[in-house]
Amino acid sequence: xxxxxxxxxxxxxxxGEKVFLECVQxxxxxxxxxxxxxxxxxxxxxxxxxDVKMKxxxxxxxxxxxxxxxxxxxxxxxxxxxxxxxxxxxxxxxxGADEKxxxxxxxxxSVL
Amino acid sequence: QQQVKQSPQxxxxxxxxxSIINCxxxxxxxxxxxxxxxxxxxxxxxxxxxxxxxxxxxxxRFTISFNKSAKQFSLHIMDSQPGxxxxxxxxxxxxxxxxxxxxxxxxxx
Numbered sequence: 001x002x003x004x005x006x007x008x009x010x011x012x013x014x015x016g017e018k019v020f021l022e023c024v025q026x027x028x029x030x031x032x033x034x035x036x037x038x039x040x041x042x043x044x045x046x047x048x049x050x051d052v053k054m055k056x057x058x059x060x061x062x063x064x065x066x067x068x069x070x071x072x073x074x075x076x077x078x079x080x081x082x083x084x085x086x087x088x089x090x091x092x093x094x095x096g097a098d099e100k101x102x103x104x105x106x107x108x109x110s111v112l
Numbered sequence: 113q114q115q116v117k118q119s120p121q122x123x124x125x126x127x128x129x130x131s132i133i134n135c136x137x138x139x140x141x142x143x144x145x146x147x148x149x150x151x152x153x154x155x156x157x158x159x160x161x162x163x164x165x166x167x168x169x170x171x172x173r174f175t176i177s178f179n180k181s182a183k184q185f186s187l188h189i190m191d192s193q194p195g196x197x198x199x200x201x202x203x204x205x206x207x208x209x210x211x212x213x214x215x216x217x218x219x220x221x
Contacts, residue, residue, distance in 0.1 A: 004155070033209070040121065042114070042201055042213040043156070058208065059115075090155055097207040098144035103155030 003027070006091050006104035013111050019078040021107050023091030030096060032074035034058075034066065037088040037106070049074055050097075081111045115139060116204050118212025125219050131189040133215045135202035138183065142204035145178060147187045148211075150199045159200070160187070192219045 007022035025032065031050055035043040035058075045058030047066040055066050063085060067075045074093075078085055088108050092101040117136045125131045135145075146161035162169045162176040162185065169176045175188040189196055197219050202212040 035211070040213055042118070043211040045208060045210065048208050056208070059210070092155070092209075098205045100146070100158045100161070101148075101156075101209060103157070105153070105155050 004091055004093055004102050004104040006089075006107050008107050009105065011107055011109045013078075013081050013109065015080075015082055015111055017078075017081050017111075019081050019109065019111075021076040021078075021089055021091075021109070023074045023076070023104060024072055025074075025093040025102070026072065027093060027095070027102065028071065029093035029102075030071075031094045031099075032068065033092045033094075033101065034064075034074065034076045035090045035092065036060070037090055043090065046076065081109075083111050085109065086111045114213060115210040116202055116212040118202050118215060120215060121213065122216045123218070125192045125217065127192065127194060127219055127221050129192050129219075131192045131196070131217055131219070132186060133200055133202070133217075134184065134186045135204075135212050136182075136184045137204045139204070139206065140183070141206040142210075144205040145176070145185050146203050146205070146209075147174075147176065148201045148203060150201065150214075156201055189217075192217075194219045194221050 004025045033048040034046040049068045065077045090106045091104045147159045148156035149159045150156040173190045178185045
């Protein structure tokens with residue numbers, strides 16, 4: 001069965017810390033995405049990647065960066081965590097453009 | 113600015129009733145319109161999707177109606193069941209997927 005695995009289910013960090021959220025997919029998908037989910041705002045696209053070492057900004061990239069060194073792994077980096085980055089972070093992958101997204105279970109990040 | 117506007121924010125329906133969720137978009141480049149269903153503690157999962165060359169798509173109790181000229185699409189859940197209680201997201205894509213704000217559906221037994 002297809003699988004998108006996010007490294008942590010819950011994470012608590014302090015303001016100013018550098019935070020890494022890891023995502024791995026086992027489907028040989030080309031595309032990978034990072035969203036954050038907040039009540040009343042739905043899912044907002046942070047960054048996405050169509051290929052290894054490629055990245056594109058989504059709607060809310062400020063304060064985030066990403067890394068895709070291998071096809072199966074897409075990392076989201078918070079360079080200096082702030083309280084307004086407390087959120088549920090969802091990773092997804094797809095085979096191609098305009099294709100079904102497969103989501104991980106999410107990482108609930110709290111920044112104190 | 114939300115590229116896909118979804119309403120209502122929450123919906124309560126009696127078992128056996130029809131649930132209707134609406135979405136609107138502005139970007140005419142969107143060419144793929146899926147609906148995702150999310151249960152607590154899980155990531156969203158694809159429920160049903162439509163492309164703009166058809167006006168309706170039905171899968172079991174779930175139907176998407178698509179109005180290209182109005183730039184609107186909706187999800188209809190017929191014979192709603194308590195197990196349908198979840199959060200529903202509409203989305204639109206032209207290479208990268210944009211989501212609506214979500215609708216929390218509660219189906220009362």
